[in-house]
Amino acid sequence: MSFPLPIRFAALTVSIALPAALTSGCSVAPQTQSGALTSTSGAPTVEASQPAKDQDGPKETPMDRPEELSLTVTGDVLLHPQLLDEAETAAGKSDGNGKEFDFEPLLAGLKPYVQDADVALCNLETPIGTPPYSGYPLFTVPSQIVSDLAAIGYDGCTTATNHTVDAGTKGVIRTLDTLAKNEMFYTGSYKSKKDSEQPPIMDISGVKLGVVATTYSLNGMRADSDWRVDTGVNSLKLIDRAKSARKAGADIVVAAVHDGAEYTSAPTESQRKLGRALASSGEFDFVYMHHTHSVLPIEKYKGTWIVYGLGNSVAKHATPTILNREGISVKATFARDGENWDVSKLQWVPHQLSKAPVAWCQVATTETCVSDADAKASLQRTLKTVNAYGAVDDGLEEWILP
Ligand SMILES: [Zn+2]
Numbered sequence: 315m316s317f318p319l320p321i322r323f324a325a326l327t328v329s330i331a332l333p334a335a336l337t338s339g340c341s342v343a344p345q346t347q348s349g350a351l352t353s354t355s356g357a358p359t360v361e362a363s364q365p366a367k368d369q370d371g372p373k374e375t376p377m378d379r380p381e382e383l384s385l386t387v388t389g390d391v392l393l394h395p396q397l398l399d400e401a402e403t404a405a406g407k408s409d410g411n412g413k414e415f416d417f418e419p420l421l422a423g424l425k426p427y428v429q430d431a432d433v434a435l436c437n438l439e440t441p442i443g444t445p446p447y448s449g450y451p452l453f454t455v456p457s458q459i460v461s462d463l464a465a466i467g468y469d470g471c472t473t474a475t476n477h478t479v480d481a482g483t484k485g486v487i488r489t490l491d492t493l494a495k496n497e498m499f500y501t502g503s504y505k506s507k508k509d510s511e512q513p514p515i516m517d518i519s520g521v522k523l524g525v526v527a528t529t530y531s532l533n534g535m536r537a538d539s540d541w542r543v544d545t546g547v548n549s550l551k552l553i554d555r556a557k558s559a560r561k562a563g564a565d566i567v568v569a570a571v572h573d574g575a576e577y578t579s580a581p582t583e584s585q586r587k588l589g590r591a592l593a594s595s596g597e598f599d600f601v602y603m604h605h606t607h608s609v610l611p612i613e614k615y616k617g618t619w620i621v622y623g624l625g626n627s628v629a630k631h632a633t634p635t636i637l638n639r640e641g642i643s644v645k646a647t648f649a650r651d652g653e654n655w656d657v658s659k660l661q662w663v664p665h666q667l668s669k670a671p672v673a674w675c676q677v678a679t680t681e682t683c684v685s686d687a688d689a690k691a692s693l694q695r696t697l698k699t700v701n702a703y704g705a706v707d708d709g710l711e712e713w714i715l716p
Pocket of ligand 1: 439572
């Protein structure tokens with residue numbers, strides 16, 4: 315087997331297997347829906363990824379429903395002021411988009427990974443605002459980030475974070491309107507009580523993916539209504555919501571939890587307990603978390619994968635440390651077994667955010683946008699964290715693009 319890019323993974327440790335041939339990839343056209351979108355004139359359709367090695371297309375049931383569904387999840391999109399300055403500079407360059415902001419150079423490295431799955435979800439940490447935009451502690455960011463996320467292939471975002479109400483109810487509504495305008499699925503915060511009561515389900519050519527989002531807090535602030543943002547990290551409540559999603563027709567249910575202690579390399583005790591409770595409930599097929607701005611381990615618990623911390627997807631903290639410049643992206647492939655769906659393959663790719671200008675740079679291959687030494691160190695450090703609970707021996711695979 316040969317790979318288009320030289321890879322680093324195999325050289326690190328003998329316990330890391332070379333990747334199996336990619337067999338996933340449904341030639342389907344996902345339809346994204348959210349509570350808000352379903353109330354409009356129909357769900358938007360987006361192009362599905364077409365993995366190069368799957369020329370024969372998907373196996374289909376007599377009902378033409380795919381046998382597999384791949385989902386990419388990535389960490390926090392946290393736009394600090396320096397990223398806005400850089401995007402403004404990029405927009406004005408001869409190859410820029412000519413608009414006020416251009417986030418394409420920041421996101422370019424991530425694009426092929428986002429497109430290598432049937433569905434991709436981001437975590438939009440901060441609300442969309444109007445000029446002048448603001449950074450920590452109360453963020454507002456330009457709407458261009460949402461169109462640029464959509465342009466590289468994201469199908470939706472979760473919006474329950476500790477910054478969701480940084481710009482009040484207006485900020486929540488502006489954010490959701492921006493996502494809807496870009497035909498993006500969203501869940502985690504809502505425009506109306508009615509929207510909050512809709513099951514958070516994406517429909518991908520007949521496969522229904524339920525996404526149960528929540529945040530541990532709203533940074534000490536209160537939303538104007540209890541239903542405005544999905545809050546709380548109570549396992550029983552989350553399990554109840556998963557049951558409701560299944561009742562509403564979800565074939566697959568995932569948990570997207572915003573929780574943890576910032577800048578750490580291990581989950582807190584309560585976070586691990588929560589992850590394990592969700593995993594062992596039988597109601598969630600996959601559990602993933604974000605918020606800590608650092609990578610945390612991946613664990614397979616009682617047959618269900620838990621990703622405790624994806625780290626930052628894109629960010630530029632006022633005090634940059636190597637941990638808040640690193641993150642991982644994860645691709646979960648779900649396979650149908652009768653009426654049940656399970657994760658048949660879990661893949662990950664580590665990245666480092668370059669310093670200036672900031673760009674998302676994978677560190678799994680030698681063709682990357684940070685220095686070779688930085689990439690090697692990042693990969694080693696991240697692998698050690700990710701594998702702290704034996705994920706590699708449990709089947710976690712590296713994610714090499716076809
Ligand atoms: Zn957060």
